[in-house]
Amino acid sequence: MRLSKTFIKTLRDAPKDETARNGALLVRAGYIYKEMAGIYDYLPLGLRVIENIKTIIREEMNRIGCEEVLLSGLQNPEPWEKTGRFSESEVDIWFKTKLASGGDLGLAPTHEEPITNMLKNYVSSYKDLPLYIYQFQTKFRNELRAKSGILRGREFLMKDLYSFHTSEEDLDVFYGKVEEAYRKIFDRLGIGEDTFETFASGGIFSKYSHEFQTLLPVGEDTIYYNKDKSIVLNEEVYNDEVLADLGVTGEKFEKATSAEVGNIFKLKFKYSEPLGLKFVDENNTQKPVYMGCYGIGVSRLMGTIAEKFSDEKGLIWPESVAPFKYYLIGIGEAGTKLAEEIYDKRDDVLFDDRDVRPGEKFGDADLIGIPYRIVISDKTLEEEAIEITNRANGETKLVKIEEIEKSL
Ligand code: ATP
Ligand code: MG
Numbered sequence: 001m002r003l004s005k006t007f008i009k010t011l012r013d014a015p016k017d018e019t020a021r022n023g024a025l026l027v028r029a030g031y032i033y034k035e036m037a038g039i040y041d042y043l044p045l046g047l048r049v050i051e052n053i054k055t056i057i058r059e060e061m062n063r064i065g066c067e068e069v070l071l072s073g074l075q076n077p078e079p080w081e082k083t084g085r086f087s088e089s090e091v092d093i094w095f096k097t098k099l100a101s102g103g104d105l106g107l108a109p110t111h112e113e114p115i116t117n118m119l120k121n122y123v124s125s126y127k128d129l130p131l132y133i134y135q136f137q138t139k140f141r142n143e144l145r146a147k148s149g150i151l152r153g154r155e156f157l158m159k160d161l162y163s164f165h166t167s168e169e170d171l172d173v174f175y176g177k178v179e180e181a182y183r184k185i186f187d188r189l190g191i192g193e194d195t196f197e198t199f200a201s202g203g204i205f206s207k208y209s210h211e212f213q214t215l216l217p218v219g220e221d222t223i224y225y226n227k228d229k230s231i232v233l234n235e236e237v238y239n240d241e242v243l244a245d246l247g248v249t250g251e252k253f254e255k256a257t258s259a260e261v262g263n264i265f266k267l268k269f270k271y272s273e274p275l276g277l278k279f280v281d282e283n284n285t286q287k288p289v290y291m292g293c294y295g296i297g298v299s300r301l302m303g304t305i306a307e308k309f310s311d312e313k314g315l316i317w318p319e320s321v322a323p324f325k326y327y328l329i330g331i332g333e334a335g336t337k338l339a340e341e342i343y344d345k346r347d348d349v350l351f352d353d354r355d356v357r358p359g360e361k362f363g364d365a366d367l368i369g370i371p372y373r374i375v376i377s378d379k380t381l382e383e384e385a386i387e388i389t390n391r392a393n394g395e396t397k398l399v400k401i402e403e404i405e406k407s408l
Helices: 021-028 044-063 077-083 112-119 168-188 240-245 298-308 332-345 358-368 378-382 401-407
Strands: 032-036 039-042 095-098 104-107 131-140 155-165 195-201 208-215 221-225 232-234 254-268 278-280 286-288 290-297 326-330 349-351 372-376 385-390 396-400
Touching: 021 032, 021 298, 039 044, 044 131, 044 155, 044 168, 044 298, 077 104, 077 112, 112 155, 112 290, 155 168, 155 298, 168 195, 168 208, 168 254, 168 290, 195 221, 195 254, 208 221, 208 232, 254 298, 290 298, 326 332, 326 358, 332 349, 332 372, 332 378, 332 401, 372 378, 378 385, 385 401, 396 401
Parallel strands: 195 232, 326 349, 326 372
Antiparallel strands: 032 039, 095 104, 131 155, 155 290, 195 208, 208 254, 221 232, 221 254, 254 290, 278 286, 372 385, 385 396
């Protein structure tokens, strides 16, 4: 991508109403555009980050045998009425609208009801199970507080996976596989060390659910962890009863602030029973399907990573999610010519070919936060080299021109 040809521009200042650091940085660096509080557009750079995060999640989901779908955003109230969740007293974050032909319609805040309802048409026997079905989908939630940039959107991107089983044992085994897949995902995204599987409140059918909480000063959650962080609890379940239940009396716990980047639930019959998703087992007995659900906040992850990996100059993307690997600057005629040649050969380069002062290019390189900056100038060419600087640690090295291809 050539900066001279794109419509996006870096900004000196963020919008005044953008108080969250992730939002301010991402708007200033040209990744997102703010429509309204909690409502953002993803621009070319931002979309590349989103797609990189999705690719990592998709690879780990497919590795454990999940199938990808795309369910509708517009929701028929019928299945939701069967679980009682179309009612605003049960789910208070609905955006609702009307059909032109009459009748209510909702904008999906999540997808348990429609997927369970849909599967009634595809599941009847134990031979049809298990199933692991996921999607990347835009969710709509009329969140009261939307002041955290893309950490809490009114429209946001989620990966949601639903699993369907013939037995609790089978659900438990798959739940373990998802835990493992989630650990790999957060490792690959560069936040593994700061992301903890956390006990949270369960619901009707299981004692606890698990959240994946990433340490983050501006996060909205409070967690408690023991010394080696092997036991982490959400504040909502941090009490003597739960500690005794987990067998951890007497340990000292520290408090921290975090962002929930994912969560996993054993739903059992919570949705299959009211919606009538059943199967017949080997003995011809009809039973409700066991279910689990597993979410990841894709856009919240982007905000979390932006917030975590940044300094006073701007963003510092981990390589796995960065929109490009190199930020390329050519200075002077010869430097620009070689920069053009490098750009022509590669698709992992953001080329700052704008007609502006080098100082402005350096500033924007830091703000946009691409992992490596390449500078080619008369000075580097005197050494028959190009200069590569690591955005994260500032380390600079010269790479000889004949070694460019091998080195990059
Ligand atoms: P929270 O407690 O933060 O509101 P939640 O319990 O409502 O989250 P789920 O409904 O389980 O979350 O959604 C799955 C994941 O989607 C969450 O773990 C979180 O990462 C993300 N998520 C939830 N709400 C939002 C939002 N308003 N904006 C961005 N991401 C969100
Ligand atoms: Mg919520």
